[in-house]
Amino acid sequence: MSVGMRTKYLKINPLVPELHKIRLAARILARGGVVAFPTETVYGLGANALDGRAVRRIFRAKGRPADNPLIVHIASFQDVQDLVAYLPPRATLLMQRFWPGPLTLIMPRSGLIPDEVTAGLDTVGLRMPSHPVAQALIRATRLPIAAPSANTSGRPSPTTGQHVLRDLRGKIDAVIDGGPSTVGVESTVLDLTSPVPTILRPGGITYEELQAVLGKVAIDPAVKGQQVEHPKAPGMKYRHYAPAGEVFLVTGDLERVVARVRALVAAWQRRGRRVAVLATSETAPFYQDEPRPDYLEVLGSRRQPETIAANLFGALRNCDRHHADIILAETFKEEGIGLAIMNRLRKSAANRIIRA
Known part of the structure; x- marks a missing residue:
């Protein structure tokens, strides 16, 4: 990949996505490309989550540190079994209650997930987005899609296709523009490998909603500003969301x-x-x-x-x-x-x- 590549721009109906545009983007992903796509939270920059080389292209395009793990996006509950070593207690309950939606669950990874996705950790974050375009794209690729936010690392996350183009035009293969994201902040990341389920990043599913389902929920100190050296989820360690001013x-x-x-x-x-x-x-x-x-x-x-x-x-x-x-x-x-x-x-x- 080199800066200056031609980035395809695919304007799409977010409610009834045009299949020929979805299939075009799916072909790009299947051959190891990187594609930005809308979700209900923010726009994601996706690659085949099972292809370490493709995932490395995400990091290069964004200028993202390699020790910052990615979230894997799926479109069916059946996909979970292949991607995790085992289902932690309460995982099924949370998936039934909040998926598809803005909740990422941290679980023990399976051997299918390459180190590039998890930053070498033995856990992986899985999410099932609710956005029709994201769902259609994942189904068309028949692959899990690893995707951080589709912006230059450290910048404010993108909530429109134009935000993505301003940051990444010439660095990625394609942008699917499905209009503005509705939630506007990233998914909640919940660690199910801790003794008490722990929020590593707050987002579209609130602490109160999780507490109503689980009873006891902890909040990681990093959420309120404490620094961490070994992040288990995106956004915990590095400068994020920063404008130029x-x-x-x-x-x-x-x-x-x-x-x-x-x-x-x-x-x-x-x-x-x-x-x-x-x-x-x-x-x-x-x-x-x-x-x-x-x-x-x-x-x-x-x-x-x-x-x-x-x-x-x-x-x-x-x-x-x-x-x-x-x-x-x-x-x-x-x-x-x-x-x-x-x-x-x-x-x-x-x-x-x-x-x-």
């Missing part, structure tokens, strides 16, 4: 947060910096008066945090398009999908947090 989180009582953000906007602008603010529909009116940010992005309503999750990565990318040097983001309650939102914001800010 520096992100700062401003936390505290909301009224004080707004006042502090406005003061910071004025201070940074006096130093000649372009400042963006990530706000909500509840607070956006307070940023309309001077000092006004150079760019204001309204993520959604605090009463509907799922809209904030869906818009977050696109908002970070928009800040780059508006050449923001500094990005000031409000914070959110770490409950429900808010746990995933705050996990992504902390990583994008490299834990730079200002208390109002």
Whole structure:
């Protein structure tokens, strides 16, 4: 593979995917190529999960560290038996309750999974996406598909086909554009090899939903910012979700947060910096008066945090398009999908947090 290759662009109906386009992408994957495709969470960059050479192309295209494991995407419950050494307790219950959907289960790997997928670990993450295009593609290839997010490593994850093209055009074989992802943050990763099922990465399935099914669920310290040296799941170790500008989180009582953000906007602008603010529909009116940010992005309503999750990565990318040097983001309650939102914001800010 070389930079400058021609990347095929396949616009597709996300509800009724055109079979000839799916088959074209499936042929690319079957011969060892890499294809970006939509899922309900974010866009994935896929390769045949059973072909170590094809999987290495994912890492090269993204500039991804080799010790960062990938998630394997499947389209049927029967596929699980071939890819795991054994089913941990509660795995079947979770699959029946949450698949297809944004939940990745960490289980003991079988000998079919190459080291390139698992970063040499003895576990593998499996997920059954619910997006019709992802399901159709996996079925057409008749192969499990290893896929991280389809972006340059460290950048905000892509939620549209255009996001993928901006990062990876000329580096991958094809992009299937099935419109915007609906969840907007990656899948929840749940480790079933721990004594207590443990969330390694929060996402589209919430802690509360898992707790309702399992009873006891743990949260890995990395979720709230603690560093790990040997990640068992994507997104645990390296800089992630970062735009070009520096992100700062401003936390505290909301009224004080707004006042502090406005003061910071004025201070940074006096130093000649372009400042963006990530706000909500509840607070956006307070940023309309001077000092006004150079760019204001309204993520959604605090009463509907799922809209904030869906818009977050696109908002970070928009800040780059508006050449923001500094990005000031409000914070959110770490409950429900808010746990995933705050996990992504902390990583994008490299834990730079200002208390109002």
